[in-house]
Amino acid sequence: MTPAAASTELAAAARNITKRYGKTVALNDVGIEIRDGESHALVGRNGAGKSTLVSILTGLQAPDSGEVSFYGKPSPALSDREGWRHNVACVYQKSTIMPALSVAENLFINRQGKGLISWSKLRKQAAELLEPFDVKVDVTTPASDLTVEQRQLVEIARALSVGAKFIILDEPTAQLDGPAIERLFERLRALQDSGITFMFISHHLEEIYEVCQTVTVFRDAKHILTAPVAELGRAELVDAMTGEPGGLSVPGAADRPTIGDKSTVALKLSGLSGDSFDSINLEVRRGEVIGLAGSASSGKHQLAETIYGLRKAATGTVEVDGKAVKSGSVVDALRHGVGCVPRDRHHEGLVPSLSIAENATLTVMGRLGPGGLVPPKQLAEKGREAIKSYDIVASGGEQPVSDLSGGNQQKVVIARALANDPKVLVLINPTAGVDVKSKESLLGVVDRVARTGTAAIVVSDELDDMRVCDRVLVMFHGEVAHEFGRDWTEQDLVAAIEGVTEK
Known part of the structure; x- marks a missing residue:
């Protein structure tokens, strides 16, 4: 520019x-x-x-x-x-x-003037204001849409x-x-x-x-x-x-042992269809990391959220270690061993008013104490473990997550997802809004858990995030259009994402 x-x-x-x-x-x-x-x-x-x-x-x-x-x-x-x-x-x-207000109301919030509001005038002004930006929406539309x-x-x-x-x-x-x-x-x-x-x-x-x-x-x-x-x-x-020479060092899949066809299947999707995706069949083996790439309209986010139970499938099944997971149930997905790093850590991944230790143990509080009441000493220990294991920069486990930087908040979300020792880990935009060193650390965790036998699905718009994957599936218009091995090139992946290559 x-x-x-x-x-x-x-x-x-x-x-x-x-x-x-x-x-x-x-x-x-x-x-x-x-x-x-x-x-x-x-x-x-x-x-x-x-x-x-x-x-x-x-x-x-x-x-x-x-x-x-x-x-x-x-x-x-x-x-x-x-x-x-x-x-x-x-x-x-x-x-x-503000999602509950219309587009026009958001544009002129606290500036409607005194006395009675002329809604027709407000909407006309709002439409004129948006015209140069080519925002093709009805100004009466709720902002949530x-x-x-x-x-x-x-x-x-x-x-x-x-x-x-x-x-x-x-x-x-x-x-x-x-x-x-x-x-x-x-x-x-x-x-x-x-x-x-x-x-x-x-x-x-x-x-x-x-x-x-x-x-x-x-x-x-x-x-x-x-x-x-x-x-x-x-x-x-x-x-x-x-402050260090050498730049960004992203873990690559090439250093991990190859996952063979005889390895145990951890996650199986059979004829899975839902919001924005159709007839997905996929097997992910223990220790294998699968990348899902594609545009925002490709269906990759919706597919990942269906695996975790945030969305209900229209047809098809999700199986973990051969056992069917109830569609649309996060609780059942957790019970079967699915962990998730959601795409919006602010609204889906954290409780800002709670401490690092409390957030990191949300998925296992039922195990740590009767009725989810965790003894303070045990909670403090879990907080220390999370900070050490995931390189969280904080004053202590009692610090509210709202005080942390974005990268350290994301590490707390990872800690929470892995506290349950999941068999399958789903990560959606895991490095969005984090710095280069935090990105290294977060992708390093994915590499580490894969080596212990956990299957992982990484959904991301970041090509660097795909380097930790054994296979990368490119989704286009709700279907898996291309599959790449560890030797993918940036040019081939971008071309597939943009839909400019032949299937």
Whole structure:
């Protein structure tokens, strides 16, 4: 993404920012300067301080020291929410759209004016607001019916309608497939050409090189570097993020023993049909890792959620170790030995108000104490085990999971899924929204459990996630269109996903 014209004016600046939470230093004298009209990437491992900086740049909290300015003027007082909204807006990875309200109501929430609301006028204004974004939805539609892509565009439109010219995008592509990502990037280019400035937060480093002109790296609450993207190699960027030479090292299936046809079948799908997929037949053997790739409309997510019992099959059966699992029952899937890392850790994977230890033992609390009442000492021990086994960065097992970074939250979800010693592990988008080192750690867990005989299914849009797999099945329009062994190439896999190869 290249700006229409370079500018030396700063759209936003944060200088000498320090922020502490008790003994924890979240930001240590950091800064960032974002030029008007550019797309500026902010990258770093989970826990580097990115989210804290976003909260300060959006006026949700004040720094302990330092200053924020917009277009050369000091930021408004924290109490002046209207002033902040006119300067900056953030489209978060976790949507702030209210699903029970209509699209029009979300666009003008808290801005309907005083007195009686003219609904016809509100809907007309909403339709006009969305028109430049080519969001083809009825503005009376409940927001819960929108796709992830549509929700993001509604949020961007809402931010721009208030008057903000500086937009923060927090992991905007984490839940989008390839075509949706390209459409988003096209819209961002058009907005940038019209004078909108972006701060772009992403763990997908290839996106940084595609859409940004400048990149800033934070590590361990400190500013490491700011450089033009065109002058910074990928290996150098990863080194700056991790503090270690060598870049990303993803476990590969080639180092594991080959799974033969005589190995015991752990999971068998027979004529399985359901929402967005049809007549799937599949056998997964003990110790085998199967990848499911495909576009967002391929049916891969729905298939994985049916295996785990989150969805009910229309026809067909799921068997674990030769025993049928009741369709549409998570409880029965757990009882038969199916563990799951769901695709939305915020709503399906964690209870934010509970501790690390409590979340990590949710699937086995019935075993640890009568009626699920776990003795405190045993719970504390389980928390320590989870932190050690899954490299969770935390102060202790009693820490609420809501305090953790995204990568460490995902490790807690993995710990919970494996606490039951499952025979089959289903992982849906396991590395979405996590940093490069957390990705290594999470995929390393998949490799590790496969070596102990656990069968695994990895569903992901990330090609790196497929490298841990023994076989990769590409789904297209609800069917398995292609199967690849360990020797797949990126070109072949992408072509199959996009449906441009012959079956």
